[in-house]
Amino acid sequence: MxxxxxxxxxxxxxxxxxxxxxxxxxxxxxxxxxxxxxxxxxxxxxxxxxxxxxxxxxxxxxxxxxxxxxxxxxxxxxxxxxxxxxxxxxxxxxxxxxxxxxxxxxxxSFDDIRASLRRMGDVLGQPQRAEQLIADLDGRLAAVKVGDHAGMTAAIYYANNYTSGSGTLIDDVMTKAGLVNIATKFGFAGMERLPLELLVLSDPDLLVTADRNYSAPALAQQGFEHPAFRAQAALSGAVDIASRYTICGAPFTVEAVRLLSQGADARKASPK
Structure with missing residues (x-):
């Protein structure tokens, strides 16, 4: 039949x-x-x-x-x-x-997020739900108030002196916030170590950290306690973006854009 x-x-x-x-x-x-x-x-x-x-x-x-x-x-x-x-x-x-x-x-990247949402929708048989989430993502991005951050540089500094260059989600987040990633300027791709000396010499307009106030003692976090780092953070101004917003890409990643843009606005209002 x-x-x-x-x-x-x-x-x-x-x-x-x-x-x-x-x-x-x-x-x-x-x-x-x-x-x-x-x-x-x-x-x-x-x-x-x-x-x-x-x-x-x-x-x-x-x-x-x-x-x-x-x-x-x-x-x-x-x-x-x-x-x-x-x-x-x-x-x-x-x-x-x-x-x-x-x-x-x-x-x-945010394009990757859209592609993954569509594929997840296809795999789960929920294409309409996926399109709704993409529309939500785009709506959230459009709602972020990005000020005039032309020429403003930012440095990402993780535990163990790591940073993120081109081809990473946080790099695209920085671009959406109107900032220039110094790691990308240096030609870094993916995650690479950023020596503290190079961080200080680059003198970014904004210092971006992730989970800097880790509750338990950890050797990986020692770089945040170094006097040179503390001095640079005081000079540049620092914004801490919880890593959960950028470990995975989803509509909630827009929150990282909002926090970075907000941090850049505050930095611009209080120049070095």
Whole structure:
């Protein structure tokens, strides 16, 4: 007998995944945004970490997984979401067990965020929801009041003296806030170490940190205690952007643009 799809129930609905497991922080959050109620069964343990996850409060609604093939197999998913850098052995084993796995690359720009949202919408059978989220993203970006920051430079300084250059989400965030990333000016791409001496010599108009006020003692944070860093922070002015806004790309990443633009406005109002 020939099956004819009812217009109200497109053929795609028949193959829509009903028990989805995500094992990556970024796919966790994007799936929580896109999936319909009851469609997403489990997210990774990182989704509940408020330092890393914007959606930590919502993560409590789902079962937790630790990215182990055995535990995920026992959840009997019809779809597993993973990152391109998720443990390869786990992904390979799940696929050998006949489980569909879709991998998502990290978002390194707002265009990447839009593309990932659309793909997540297609994978979950929720294209309309994805388009709504893209419209929300664009609306939030348009609503950010970006002042005249022409020529203003900013330096990103993370734990262990790392910075982010071209091809990173935070670099695109800085561009949207009207700022020039000194790491990009130096020709840095991706994440690279920025020697403290070079940071001081570059004398940025604004210093951008992430989770600078880490609660527990950590050797990685020692650079923030160095007298030269403290002096530069006092001179340039510093704005701390919680890393959870830029570890993964989503509509909430616009908050990083807003905070940076706000910091640049404050810096401009109080020149060196």
């Amino acid at each position: 020939l099956a004819i799809a009812h217009p109200a129930f497109p053929a795609a609905a028949a193959s829509m995944p009903r028990r989805v497991v995500s094992m990556n922080l970024c796919t966790d959050q994007m799936a929580m945004l896109v999936a319909e109620p009851g469609q997403l069964h489990s997210v990774s343990f990182l989704a509940a970490d408020p330092v890393s996850s914007v959606m930590a409060p919502q993560a409590g609604r789902y079962a937790v997984n630790h990215g182990q093939a055995e535990e995920i197999f026992l959840m009997q998913p019809d779809l597993v979401l993973a990152g391109t850098y998720t443990a390869g052995a786990t992904v390979d084993l799940l696929r050998r067990l006949g489980i569909r796995v879709e991998q998502f690359a990290p978002e390194n």
